[in-house]
Amino acid sequence: VRKTNFFNKYLIIFVIGIFPLAFQSCEDPLSVNVFPVSKDVQLGEELDSEIRNNPSEYPILENKELTQYLQGMVDEIIRSPLIEYEDEFAYEVRIINDDENVNAFAVPGGYIYVYTGLMKYLDREATMAGILAHEVAHAERRHATQRITTAYGAQFLAGLLLGENPSELEQVVSGILTNLALLQNSREDEYEADEYSFKYLQSTKWYPGAIMFFFDKVDQDRDAGFLEELLSTHPMPQDRINAVQQMIDNAGLPAPDESNLFSDRYEQYKSMLP
Numbered sequence: 481v482r483k484t485n486f487f488n489k490y491l492i493i494f495v496i497g498i499f500p501l502a503f504q505s506c507e508d509p510l511s512v513n514v515f516p517v518s519k520d521v522q523l524g525e526e527l528d529s530e531i532r533n534n535p536s537e538y539p540i541l542e543n544k545e546l547t548q549y550l551q552g553m554v555d556e557i558i559r560s561p562l563i564e565y566e567d568e569f570a571y572e573v574r575i576i577n578d579d580e581n582v583n584a585f586a587v588p589g590g591y592i593y594v595y596t597g598l599m600k601y602l603d604r605e606a607t608m609a610g611i612l613a614h615e616v617a618h619a620e621r622r623h624a625t626q627r628i629t630t631a632y633g634a635q636f637l638a639g640l641l642l643g644e645n646p647s648e649l650e651q652v653v654s655g656i657l658t659n660l661a662l663l664q665n666s667r668e669d670e671y672e673a674d675e676y677s678f679k680y681l682q683s684t685k686w687y688p689g690a691i692m693f694f695f696d697k698v699d700q701d702r703d704a705g706f707l708e709e710l711l712s713t714h715p716m717p718q719d720r721i722n723a724v725q726q727m728i729d730n731a732g733l734p735a736p737d738e739s740n741l742f743s744d745r746y747e748q749y750k751s752m753l754p
């Protein structure tokens with residue numbers, strides 16, 4: 481609940497900011513995003529600032545060398561020709577020093593946060609690359625602002641058309657406050673992030689299917705309590721796993737080896753983590 485408070489605050493600010501644009505949102509409600517890209521940037525900057533100013537919830541690991549390892553990976557991923565917003569978005573990665581949390585997340589505008597719990601859980605650099613590319617995809621595909629558009633675009637239009645009644649506006653805004661589901665990526669967003677992760681990695685040195693090692697491990701540990709948070713924010717049904725396997729099969733890739741998995745280098749890196 482704590483985590484959602486600052487999101488809500490900014491949802492109000494930014495949803496109010498889209499009023500003039502809502503008039504244009506009569507296209508396919510599933511794909512339209514009424515926010516300009518600059519709103520993703522602005523929203524991301526504000527959320528990142530909230531996160532950095534909340535060290536009890538998000539204890540950022542202030543270690544340039546350790547952070548640079550992940551940053552270098554993100555820098556390589558965003559050189560993919562499929563990346564559209566490398567100039568607009570920050571694409572900055574931060575490590576959150578919390579071994580209990582086996583997770584990673586992104587906010588709009590390309591700020592990516594990786595928990596040490598996840599870093600230690602993985603065994604291969606290529607798998608970390610797959611997860612970073614997945615988070616890049618959430619930002620790049622603008623999932624957060626698209627979800628807000630889908631959920632509230634039509635509602636806002638209706639509210640506006642009903643007249644300039646402030647209490648009506650209040651109701652819509654309080655609707656956002658209670659709709660916590662908005663803060664989570666949808667199942668479709670997860671599929672799309674997996675799909676683009678694979679595509680982005682195809683132009684890198686990493687085996688694009690290495691996120692499967694993570695899925696397999698999670699599947700084995702599914703009933704262990706420490707994955708609860710991960711599974712609540714990133715559902716991993718068998719068909720999501722199958723979808724990635726399908727991409728691997730379709731791409732006709734040879735079996736991976738150390739030359740594109742980099743497990744030795746990754747183990748070395750892990751040993752330097754606090």
Ligand SMILES: [Zn+2]
Nearest residue numbers: 665670673714
């Ligand atoms: Zn995701």
